[in-house]
Each structure stands twice: as structure tokens, then as C-alpha cells.
Amino acid sequence: MGDMTNSDFYSKNQRNESSHGGEFGCTMEELRSLMELRGTEAVVKIKETYGDTEAICRRLKTSPTEGLPGTAPDLEKRKQIFGQNFIPPKKPKTFLQLVWEALQDVTLIILEIAAIISLGLSFYHPPGESNEGCATAQGGAEDEGEAEAGWIEGAAILLSVICVVLVTAFNDWSKEKQFRGLQSRIEQEQKFTVVRASQVVQIPVAEIVVGDIAQIKYGDLLPADGLFIQGNDLKIDESSLTGESDQVRKSVDKDPMLLSGTHVMEGSGRMVVTAVGVNSQTGIIFTLLGAGGEEEEKKDKKGVKKGDGLQLPAADGAAASNAADSANASLVNGKMQDGNVDSSQSKAKQQDGAAAMEMQPLKSAEGGDADDKKKANMHKKEKSVLQGKLTKLAVQIGKAGLVMSAITVIILVLYFTVDTFVVNKKPWLPECTPVYVQYFVKFFIIGVTVLVVAVPEGLPLAVTISLAYSVKKMMKDNNLVRHLDACETMGNATAICSDKTGTLTTNRMTVVQAYVGDVHYKEIPDPSSINAKTMELLVNAIAINSAYTTKILPPEKEGALPRQVGNKTECGLLGFVLDLKQDYEPVRNQMPEEKLYKVYTFNSVRKSMSTVVKMPDESFRMYSKGASEIVLKKCCKILNGAGEPRVFRPRDRDEMVKKVIEPMACDGLRTICVAYRDFPSSPEPDWDSENDILNDLTCICVVGIEDPVRPEVPEAIRKCQRAGITVRMVTGDNINTARAIAIKCGIIHPGEDFLCLEGKEFNRRIRNEKGEIEQERIDKIWPKLRVLARSSPTDKHTLVKGIIDSTHTEQRQVVAVTGDGTNDGPALKKADVGFAMGIAGTDVAKEASDIILTDDNFSSIVKAVMWGRNVYDSISKFLQFQLTVNVVAVIVAFTGACITQDSPLKAVQMLWVNLIMDTFASLALATEPPTETLLLRKPYGRNKPLISRTMMKNILGHAVYQLTLIFTLLFVGEKMFQIDSGRNAPLHSPPSEHYTIIFNTFVMMQLFNEINARKIHGERNVFDGIFRNPIFCTIVLGTFAIQIVIVQFGGKPFSCSPLQLDQWMWCIFIGLGELVWGQVIATIPTSRLKFLKEAGRLTQKEEIPEEELNEDVEEIDHAERELRRGQILWFRGLNRIQTQIEVVNTFKSGASFQGALRRQSSVTSQSQDVANLSSPSRVSLPNALSSPTSLPPAAAGQG
DSSP states (O other): OTTOOHHHHHHHHHHHHHHHGGGSSSOHHHHHHHHTOOHHHHHHHHHHHTSSHHHHHHHTTOBTTTBBOOOHHHHHHHHHHHOOSOOOOOOOOOHHHHHHHHHTOHHHHHHHHHHHHHHHHHHOOOTTOOGGGTOGGGOSOOOHHHHHTHHHHHHHHHHHHHHHHHHHHHHHHHHHHHHHHHHHHHHHHOEEEEEETTEEEEEEGGGOOTTOEEEEETTOBOOSEEEEEEEEEEEEEOHHHHOOOSEEEOBTTTBOEEOTTOEEEEEEEEEEEEEOGGGSHHHHHHHHHHSOHHHHHHHHHHHHHHTSOOOOOOOOHHHHTSHHHHHHOEEETTEEEOOOOOGGGOTTTTHHHHHHHHHOTTTHHHHHHHHHHHHHHOOOOOOOHHHHHHHHHHHHHHHHHHHHHHHHHHHHHHHHHIIIIIISOOOOOGGGHHHHHHHHHHHHHHHHHHHHHHSOTHHHHHHHHHHHHHHHHHHHTTEEESSHHHHHHHTTOOEEEEOSTTTTBOOOOEEEEEEETTEEESSOOOGGGSOHHHHHHHHHHHHHSSOTTOEEEOOSSTTSOOEEESOHHHHHHHHHHHHTTOOSHHHHHHSOGGGOOEEEOOOTTTOEEEEEEEOTTSOEEEEEEEEHHHHHHTEEEEEOTTSOEEEOOHHHHHHHIIIIIHHHHHTTEEEEEEEEEEEOSSSOOOTTOHHHHSOSEEEEEEEEEEOOBOTTHHHHHHHHHHTTOEEEEEOSSOHHHHHHHHHHHTSSOTTSOOEEEEHHHHHHHHBOTTSOBOHHHHHHHTTTEEEEESOOHHHHHHHHHHHHHOOSSSSOOOEEEEEOSGGGHHHHHHSSEEEEETTTOOHHHHHHOSEEETTOOHHHHHHHHHHHHHHHHHHHHHHHHHHHHHHHHHHHHHHHHHHHSSOSSOHHHHHHHHHIIIIIHHHHHHTOOOOGGGGGSOOOOTTSOSBOHHHHHHHHHHHHHHHHHHHHHHHHHHHHHTOOOOTTOOTTOOOOHHHHHHHHHHHHHHHHHHHHTTOOSOOSOTTTTGGGOHHHHHHHHHHHHHHHHHHHHOTGGGTOOOOOHHHHHHHHHHHHHHHHHHHHHHHSOGGGOTTOOOBOOOOGGGGSOHHHHHHTHHHHHHHHTOOSTTTTOOOOTTOTTHHHHHHHHHHHHTOOHHHHHHHHHHHHHTTTOGGGOSSSOOOOOOTTSSOGGGOOTTTTTTO
């Protein structure tokens, strides 16, 4: 099913609809057009066409209270007629497409061309001519067989190119597969509550059908379109569809339209589902944005017929050059924008405009301006630290490599021409041209090979492998990573702002103390000691004034605790009722949800919840519960021991706070006050003036609810503190409760200098006289702040923003935040890494987060830190290894070429070295498992260079060793081994043992150095934990085996001649010397080597160049509005060698380097937001490569 394209989906549904429309009282088309109306228009339309929502329910054969019968044939029929609730994903790239993309790599293209020329020339023999007179360097006539073998080198290069391409494509393919798996896992985990056959059940979102009665509550992300039937105080954030940030109040008589993809910000209720999948509002937009090209045309015609004038103007040259691009060009307010929007770019990234077009043709004009303004102010997501550093490093290395290879070619060509034509005064004979050209091609190939070795294409590979590997393993540690780079950012975290409830505590609430009828009970009171009247009021107040979805169910296993479902605080109160040997079910049955007269739902402003019911005598009674200090302020009476209300004066209240509430809070209990108030039947009170209604209450009781600290949390927090991460607790609870829990967790230690503030006090301290927030004021507070109590979501956001923007410390703080509520969204977004709770978290919070904690446990965050640091270290290890090889190979090829006219390492050999050091080493070093020792150091921070002094010392130290030995072998090797010299060999001479020994030694040294590279902080024991990483051992042994095969049987293609056993022993012995030399290097203290430069650091200013800000407005917009479906799609390394393209172009066009690199930075920046890149997306390069209109089909290659 998953592979069906949207168009099949559509046509199938269209067909069905005509045939089955009669079975239900309304067709899919009717419902779809109904859902496109808004507000009053919709109400009028419903009245005119159907009568009311009840009538629509009847037509859809469903009951507003009992829901669908839920029988399989019925559900099947509904799916047939109205479609399924899922939007078919975009087809993944095929393996061949990925191969084609890997082939776009510039250096590979250059190599292919060189190889083809060399192949062609080797087959070309000028007629009847012996070419001896042509060039001196040719060292006598060659055997016929040798001349015949001239083609082998060209063929071998082509073959190795194919190898590299296949490996790259395979990596990309498996990566994509992995993330699709992850994606589907996230989607399966999303469940929604519906009523079927009078039972409230949770079903996967994809199972929802038209006619289902869905229960919606605060924090939900609506999975389908529907009509509001009944509910209270429902407010929806429709900004993902309309771009309007105000919350929209929904009511049956004014605005009953509920749209998929919007967020419930307050209240609760029920809706009847009217459109699902591709027919829902989000689905319609999806089909507009992301279905393939052919589909677009169909849509196009259809659009015109329907007369909404939705035509797709042709894109400009660059976009249109790519057929797929033009399909992907998104419609924003009717303007074409080449914003490569994948269906995976999820729900409503750009919907603001597109939706306005489809749904409100009237609004699009005003919508347009508002939209552009909004985009301009969007907050820019920075590159992740690692990517920033790597991009810089890759550019620097690329430049160096290019310069070296250019010089190599120039020197070789000059030397040859001068030697042949000037010194030996040979004339240029026409028949010798092919021979000369062959020489030049050979020189060119050597130059390109130097470039190939110099450019670390393995870097992006290492990053992606390392991240993908970590993400896969993090699943086991209960971290579901939604954005790849979050995993690495976590390693740099310096501060964690955590919620208390559910994260630090178990979120299993139980009432342990109570104050009822003037008595403070330290444990659950005996039911007989409570007055009957009080008891009845108490049971009613708790049973009725709580969400009816909250229940306590019998335990699943014998002897386990009862299961708590729904809001945990309410579960605690219901548990209290059960502990008092009472039952809440009969009360609820007697007063079903439909009969509740008015509900004031809980929100972060009220901090209380109240429900009004009509009494049998027509009068009203309101039950209230909420944070004790807030509700008690509104109480003027309290029930005494006899169950009679007595006056409750402010001074009684102060005494109660001192004697009852503070002692409870200091034991770490949350205090909740339960109260009620009676109203006369006439005149009916004005229910909308909340302040008058929620007043003059009578207090029934105050309970202390315990939420025990999770046993593993104190240890986890200790690890964080040892790792240099400050943990702060941000909670809505009372300050005493918060302080008590913070001490139990070990966030604060008695006697330390720290701050615990309440939200009010925090706001007072950070705002100036005008009430504006000032950064300097925040800087005075945050370093010492450990607990922020009674805080609102805005306070949380303010704190996170304040810490991130602070310049108080020399390193910019990297902040992680945990959140579960809808209102935590802004803070989760603002933080560098947002953790959402997988169990208790609302959809809105998960949407805004980067990582979902599947077990809601704080100790999983510590695991994330460990993995993040491990990614960073893995990449440093890889760099240390890779750069040693690069430096040595480039210098050997360069000097060798200049002195002996021929690189000691041949093109094919270089490609093999490149393959082992890039692809295999990145696999081996990037998959090192993390160890606890990673948590013993402070975070690196943003400005620490990627290559530390110690690493620089290792790189240069090993390079010195390797170069010394290779040059020794090159110039005196033949004497040491008593073999023929391989220097100055003619063009097609057979491979010499001499050069084979050099190649073999070189590879052996790399192999043993790979073991050295496992440690980057100058540790002595490089074998430590080597067997915990089977991949590493396999790769090292595998490479060794292949090397034996190449040397012994590689022959001409690899320019190898078989070696004797003693020669092999020497090669391995020299390789082993690497390990010894590693110990020597470790002895040299790094502090002495002041002259060593570090590389790859990010300075503050470079984080975002100006140009990027403007170019990326489009991307940022999507990234900001992360929405569910495709975010996890991966980014493809660092554009592999796009830099090279740029540099090559610059050489061609002679423009300044600066310009190219600036352009490069903006191109790369587009690959930074994981969110925006589903499959390797296309980035149209500045078209210096070819004329603007004729870009090859995937010119953008590596985006």
C-alpha cells in the first residue's frame, strides 16, 4: 500500500466515490468542500444542507455518543469510500539513482575522463611506426606484451571508480532505509482516542475512518478533519494552516471546523471525523506540494475545471531544468518558489501560503504580505557545531589539495618538455604526438590522484555513519532521535533545564497526607473518622471535576500497582477516593459528561480546574480544585469537623499555610485544595466573568500528593555535574515542594550558594522599570539559579533564551530542555536540543522536540550526552587517521613526481588507499561504542577546534615517521633489498618489486596507525576496549587480507609484483613500528609544542554569514515549523566535494577565491537543516560548471 502514489490514490478514491456514494448520506466530495469553508460560512452551509452536526452524524451512520460499531466490514467499507487516513509517502530513491548521484562527484568525473583518454590512447598505434625516436624517457624498446598491457591502468582506474561509487551509493541507500524505518516507527507510535461501540479506545492514527467519533484534548495534534460535536473551552492553534498565530475558539454554533495538522491548545471535546488522508486539508496541500510530475499535470487540469484557477506557472530556467524540481516547486501565494518541498517536508512547512490559496482564495492577497514579513523575522537555526567546523576544515583541506595537485602536474609537464625538447633537442614529430599525449595524460592522472587523496571525501561519510550508528543504538537507550544533528549537539550541552514531574519523578501520584475537617492526617485517614456530608462532597468534587478519561484500572499482573490512565494528578485524587473505601464510577454514571453545565479547564494561567453542574433543584454547584495557595486565596469558608462551613479569614489562611501547606511542601509533596460553591438558580450567574465565579469558595480539604523521585535520577544528575553540565529544575510546583525534590535529586546541596526562585520573583528581577526583559539582568541570575518554581511556560522560554543569548561566559552555553506540555513548545524549539516525553508528552511537544525520550526518564538524557560526545570523538579519531594519510600520500606523490617523474604510489594504488582510509576507516572508527569515561570531562564547547594540539602532534609525528621510511625505501630501498630500482621506469614497464614494497609498507603503516587513531587524548593504551568493537577488528583484518591479495595477485592493474616472505616481514615490521612510535609521541608533552596550530575552530562571528540569512529564509521557515512526517530524513554529508566544484569553477572563471567560498558556504548551509532534506535534495549550484540552461540532470550532485 505504501508505494501507491498519490495519483493512484486519488483516482481510486474518485472511482469508488461515484459507485458507492449512495450508501452514506453524503459523498466524499461534499464533505471535502464543506471542510474548505471556515467559521460562519461553514455553520450556514451545515444548516442549509444538513440541518446540524447530529444530522451529519446520522448520514455517516454514526452515533455522537456511542461512535461507530467498529465491525470490520463497516470499517473496510468506509476506507473504500472515504479513503484511509494516511498520506502515501514519496517513493524512496532507487539504488540506481543513488549510484548516479555518487557519480556526480567532480574528482571522480575528472578521473573517469582521464582514464578513458588513457584507454583510448593505449589502443591507438600510429601506422607502421616504431616510436623509439620519440622520447628519451622511454628507456629502450618495450616488449610487445607490455605495450598491449597499456590499457590495464585505464581500466583499473575505471574499476576502482566504480567501487567507490557503489560503496557510496550503498551507504546512502542503507541510511535512507534506516531512517524510513525510524520514521514508520514514530508514525506507528502515534495513537488517538476514539469512541467505538460506546468504548473509549486508543487506535493508531492510520486506522481512523470517516464517521469515527474522536475525543480531543489539550495537547493533541488533530489527525483528521472533523466537526466539533460537544466539548468545553476548546481553543485551537491553526497557525500551521493559516499562518495566524492567534488561538481560535471552537464552538458548535460559531466555528465547528476542526482541521488536521492543527494543535489543541486548551480544553477538550469530541469531533466526528469527516475527511481523512489525502482528502483532509493537510492531505490536499500535500498532494499540491509533493506528488510527482505527472500527477501535477493531472491536478493542473483538474484545478482549472474546478475553477479555482490554480495553475502552476513554469519555473525559471534553473528550476525547470530538472523535471522533478518543477514538480517540487512549491506554490506559495501563487508565486513560484523553487523550494524543493518534499512530501516528507511535512505537513505544513509552507502551508501558510499554499493553504491560503487552496482554501481561502479571498485571503491570499493579504496573506501574501503577512507571510513575507513573518519569514523575515524567523529565527535562524544555526549550523550544528560539528558541521560548521567540518565544513571549514574540508574547505581548507580541499584548497590545499587542489594547489598541490596543480603544482604536481605543472612540474611534471615542464620537466618532461624541458628534458625532451630543450635538453635533448628532440623535434616534435607528428607521429610521436600520441606518445607525448600519453605522457601528459599520465601526468594528469597523477595530479588528479593527488587531489583524490588530498580531499577527505570520507569526512561526510564518517559523520553520517557515526550519527546513523549512534541514532540506531540510541533507540535501545530510549532516545528516539528526530533530528540527526541533535545527537551531536547533545555532546556539547552545558546546561539542562528539566521538568520535575515525570522526568525527575516517577509520575505516579499518590495522596499521602490530607487536611480534612480541621484535622491534619499524616497518612490516609480512616473513612469512619470523616463526616458523611464532607465525604459525599469530597467524592463528588473529585469524581465530577476531573477529566472523565482519567481512570484507575485494575493492575495487569497480580500484586502490581493499579494502572493510572490519564492525568496523573487526577489519578492521585481518584486513588484517594478509592483509599477512602468509596467509588467514583457511580457518581460519574449519574452525571455523564454531556450533562456537565460548564467546565473551566485547567491551564497554566488559572492553575485550577472547575466544573459547574445543575442540581436537581435547578440551582448550580461548582466544584474546584487546584494549587492550594491559589485556591485557598479564593476561599472564604471551610468545612469543619461536623461538615458545616465556618468562616475562613485571611489570618486563618496564613496559619493554615504555615501549619499545613508548608510542612507538606517541605516533605516534597504537591498540595492540592478541593473546594466548591453553590449558586442560586435565578438570576443565572454570568459564567463568562471568571473572576466573580471563581471566588467565595468553600474549602473541602487540602491533600498532599507524593510523586516519588525516580531511583536512578540522583546518580544520573551526579554524572551530569561531573561532566560539567548544570542541571536546573523548572517546575509549576510550589517552591518548597520544588526545593525538597531538588535536594532529593541532588540538583542542590545544602550549604551551597545557589538560587531557588518563583516565577514572579524571577520576572521581577529580570525586567527593568518598563517591564522589558534585560539580558544583563538575566546574566546576574542564571549562573546561580538551580530551581525555578511556579513558573509559566513563558518563564521557561525566557530562561532558555536568556542562557543561550548570554555572553557572560566565554563559551556560548548549549542548552537542552525537557518538556511534555503543549505550552513547552516554544522553549523546546528555542533550546539547542529539545527532549519531549514519549509517554506523558503531548503531540505538540513531540513536534517541537529533537529527541523523544521513550521512557520519560532523566537518565536517558545522560545516555544522549554520552552518545553525543562519542560522535564528536569518533569524528576526531577519524580525522586524526585520515589527515595523517593525506599528508603523507600527498607529499610522497608530490615529491616523488618532482624528483623521479613518476609518483611512487600509482593512481590505482592511491584509489585503494583512499578507499581503505576513507570508507573503511570511517566505518571502523565511527562505530566505536561510548564508554563512561566520556562523562568525566567537561564539554568541548563551540569554539574548541576539531583538531586539538594533541591530535596535531599525533598527525605530524606519525607523518614524519612514515615519510622518513618511505623516502628511505624510495631512494635506497633497492640496495637494502638487493632488487632492481623502480625509479625512472619507461611508460609501460612492468611493475617493479621496489615500488611494490613501498606501496605495501605504506598500507601496513596505515593499518597499524588506524589502531593508534583510536585514542585522541594522548592515552597510552591504544588497545583498550578494542574487542568491544567487532566492526573495527573485522575491517582491520579484512583490509589486511585484501592487501595480501592485491600485492600477490594484483599484477599489472595494481602495478604490483609479488613479494617474498622476508620482504613481507619487513613491511609488517615497519608497520608495527607505528605502534612503538605512537608510544614515543605520547611521551612528548603537548604543552611544550606551543608552535602547533589547531585547526577547524569556529569563531563566534562565522556561525552565519550574512548571505546565508537571506538565501535561506525559505528553509528556515520549514525548519521552524517542524512537522511530523519526514523530518528525520537525513542530510547528505557535507556536500561531499561541492567545495571542489566551486574551486574548480573559480579556477576556470578566474574569479576570486573568496567569492567561491562564500557561495559555497551558502550552498552548504542548505544541507544543514536535517528537516529540509529528505532524500539527497537538489541544490542548484551557481552554474559556473555549464551554461545556465543546460545543467545535467542532477547537476547538483551531492546536495
